[in-house]
Amino acid sequence: MTLVSPAAPAAAPTRPARRRPASRGREWLGLVFVAPFALVFLVFLVAPMAYAFYLSLFSSGLATGTRFTGFANYAKAFTDENFLSGVWFVVRFSLVLIPVQMLVSLAVALVIDGLTTRFARFSRLMIFLPYAIPAVIGALMWGFLYSPNFGPLDDIFGTFGADAPFLLSRDLVFYGLMNVVTWQWAGYYMIILYAALQGIDPSLYEAARIDGASSWQIVWRIKIPLVLPALFLILVFALIGTLQFFNEPQILRFLASGSIGGDFTPNIYAYTLAFSQGQFNYASAVSFALGAVIFVAVYLFLFLTRRRGSFLS
């Protein structure tokens, strides 16, 4: 007998006993499958982290040269106003941005889940599309739209006899960036939530209707509770992404005429330290401190919400 159709043998009568004795003795082969990734993991994740940690323990000065200073760089970072102001910005930004993003994406997902029209399908794709756009291009486009030179805001506000706000000014840049990021990511989150909604067994709605539940009750009592794991996943990713905010503010610096400085976010600060000031040791410490802040923040969040096991198992 030749082995021609590997998809068929499910019905083979020679199936061995349940706990897969046939595979005993070759379990170590799993390591072969995992090894290539493990190698990349070691070289591009473990090694850079270890190296950065090593570098962060040294300080270099023009007169003194490079010498071992232990945790001095960390002590410096956590009392460095530039670093702390960046951390404070991304924390504040997360606290406002993430709820807004989740509300928008959940609302859209619920609306689209409730419709089966072609327009709903079209909207689903179009709202997702910004995710495919590089952050650089997205920020560029919005930067132009905000711009008093090219943008339409002047005209729009002008027709109401008002002055257009400049969303990259010192006071408004928070909202200007929030808009860019929401535009970019809400569609992606919406698709994940939509997929989760589509995975709910429709017979639940049927049963709820028979019990006299309204559409709102179905949303609140069935749909939202059942997509909580997906909402949770999104929240964690949004948190990780926002705390290491870099691309959008970095792009918009050119247009923001001074309201986005070299210490705007911790990542921009590390970049500035390394490449404008050549302080690689301190930049390593800042990168590492940022990683630590994010790790602590995420674990703290997982701990507080007591859902540690949910998507990580």
Next chain:
Amino acid sequence: MSTVTSTRPPAGPRSPAGGAPRKRPRQNNVLPHAFLAALLVYFLVPFWWVIVAASKDAAGLFGGSNPLWFATDVDYLGNLQQLFTFDGGIYARWLLNSALYALAGGVGATVLSVAAGYGFAKYRFPFRRAFFAILLGSVMVPLTALVIPTFLLMSELRLTNTMWAVILPSLLNPFGVYLMHVYARDAVPDELLDAARVDGAGELRTFVQVALPLMRPAVVTVLLLSFVGTWNNFFLPLVMLNDNRLFPVTVGLNLWQGLASANNGGGTSLWSLIIIGALVSIIPLVVAFVSLQKYWQGGLTIGSLK
């Protein structure tokens, strides 16, 4: 026997609005549709703006013409010609670089993720749980925070300012491994693998011919996500590369933006090049996403259905 089939509704529309001969739900759909239409305007405005603005020359951009409507003398061809001839045609090179980085990084990351995800899901090797716990922890390590340490390491190895400096770090995709693990665990039955083994297939053949076809939706999703991730990457190439002939399009446009801002109003038409350059660079991704819809939409459920 045949009655079993009728307990589940057909796979298509499940709400009564979808073409069923009921009248009432149509009324209720007005509000949600208005909501969607309003959102659609918001989400499409930047695209509309870039399409419209790309029709203008520098004078048209600054000259106070309506920012949301086409130029009086639409000149896409002239702008395109300028875009592809400026600075010795460097823009075409950037596009090719982006494609190369995204393909090499995307395909490489996918191959590694698929193999590792399958290995974690279908074998019980020693220290598997420990490895997997480390992997899951690393999903939370911010990859951007790794960029500067990776740069320092690469510069020790004298690999910065080469294409490898962008491609190699892009191979790392812990989340891809996680997705493949979840999918392989649920979609590839152990019995099927054992049957193939009993029939005499080796481990590699079992993987390629039995498991891989079953994992295809997840493979396409991970491929698309890694491809887009590398294409859209900005921080990594920005840090790694000095030579502008190695830039991907994201870093290239950023370079132009810096130049244009530096001699603000200096008579260059760089702003209009940036805008048409942005438009040209997003077309491949938009086409990829629209044409591959049915693949990635199914695959994205993997992460959310837990």
